[in-house]
Amino acid sequence: MKQFLLKILSFAFVVTVIAFIAPGNSAAEPSIWAPPQLAVLIEEGLEKNQDIQSLASKVESLKEEISFAGSLNDPRIGIGLLNLPTDTFRFDQEPMTQKQIFIAQKIPWFGKLDLRSQRAAIKAIRQEAVLNAKRLELARQIASAYYELGFVASGQKINERLIKMLTQLLKVSESRYAAGQGLQQDVLQAQVEVSKLLDEQITLDKNSRMLEDRINSLLNRESFTPVIPPENPPFPDLVLKEEKLQDRALKMNPWLKVKLVEIDQASVEVELARKDYWPDMDFKVAYGQRDESQSGQDWADFLSTSVVMNIPLWQNKRQDKKLGATKLRHKAALQSYQNLATGLPHRVDALVTDIRNLQKNYKLITDALIVQAEQWARSSLIAYEVGKVNFNTTITAQVRLLRFELQSENYLFSLYKKRAELEEVLGASLLYQNPEDNVSPLNKEKTS
Secondary structure (H helix, E strand, O other): OHHHHHHHHHHHHHHHHHHHHOHHHOOOOOOOOOOHHHHHHHHHHHHHOHHHHHHHHHHHHHHHHHHHHOOOOOOEEEEEEEOOOOOOOOOOOOOOOEEEEEEEEEEOOOOHHHHHHHHHHHHHHHHHHHHHHHHHHHHHHHHHHHHHHHHHHHHHHHHHHHHHHHHHHHHHHHHHHHOOOOOHHHHHHHHHHHHHHHHHHHHHHHHHHHHHHHHHHHOOOOOOOOOOOOOOOOEOOOOOOHHHHHHHHHHHOHHHHHHHHHHHHHHHHHHHHHHOOOOOEEEEEEEEEOOOOOOOOOOOOEEEEEEEEOOOOOOOOOHHHHHHHHHHHHHHHHHHHHHHHHHHHHHHHHHHHHHHHHHHHHHHHHHHHHHHHHHHHHHHHHHHHOOOOOHHHHHHHHHHHHHHHHHHHHHHHHHHHHHHHHHHHHOOOHHHOOOOOOOOOOOEOOOO
16 A cells, blocks of 8 residues: 555656646746847847757656666567477477477666656756756846847947047147147147057957847857947846845745755665665566477467576675765765855855946946036136147046946946846846846836
8 A cells, every 4th residue: 555655646747747847837947137128139149059959858868768767678589499409309299398488577676766757857857947047048048148239339439539639629729739729739639549549449349240240149149240339328226135035045046946956866876776676577488389289189288487687696886886876866965955055145146246346337437527527628628729728638538438438338337247147146136036036127217
């Protein structure tokens, strides 16, 4: 009765696992938050990236192995000749001579098949967890490259504005020099600054193409396709609560789920190793057909049965060693899980700290430094045109303003990149949490 109940429970476990990992019944796949254009890129990457497709195929293959792992080996059938005399090779000379056909079936010890089904099912679950973790990782990689492309595009626009501004200053300096009111060194300095900016523009163009190539590679596109970079994204006014984020990471982190499944898998391996102390049985049934004797006597046919089982004679070298190895793997799985679980809160804390500091830096540079730099640049330009300040001061003021604007763009896009990293650690978008928990809407438009 006990063995019967164990079989019922094992069958229920396998059915539950299959239902859990079946495509139609799986939970919504986790992903990071993304604006519409980035969401399209991420969706394309998840559909076409070959690494993801390879992992998905492996999941399907492991699902197919579940029923196979819990099934019996194929029965064996054979034929033979028994007790055939070698002096005449006649079938009717000796009464024990017979033509035999037999069928044999190997039966594992009670519970082994159920445990093998569980092991196969857990392997499929683990691979599904790895797939989800890799999907999140790919989404974060695409998002990071996309936001870097946005920063480079902002740098290109600011560089173009700076070139245009210095070109205008160059014309003013040339006019002043021609009128005898300016210095030749002002003209030369303006020419040098413009040349430096043109060199930077080449570097920015190269970086832009490299990032587009990286995105195309992640999306597994056969040929190069231009990627439209993000423009003027809103300031992500995130309100982050560390303790709740840390708790969520410990519950939802995709790699932590992988480690948990690995512990379950190691536990099943230990139980299977314990079962190996018990012998498998090989049942055999044979039918032996005898011919009539030379005198015409009708000899009855034979029916034979046998049971063969292995003896754990080398237990100290086989079963004991296997059980010891599986216990060590179980211990290693526990340690790996504990190591990741211990480090996750620190990882969350570091990302939250980075995000908060970037928010402070962005607000400081947009609310104070850029405003002050604009006033300085405007006043110095007016003063230079009437000859009250030197050319170097004017150039410095204009360059400083645009450099501050570029730095603000760097802070802004770095915020989005850190957000994607945090969501990868959490296992889903911040927007999927309870409204009162950790995030407010993206409600503050970027200062233009």
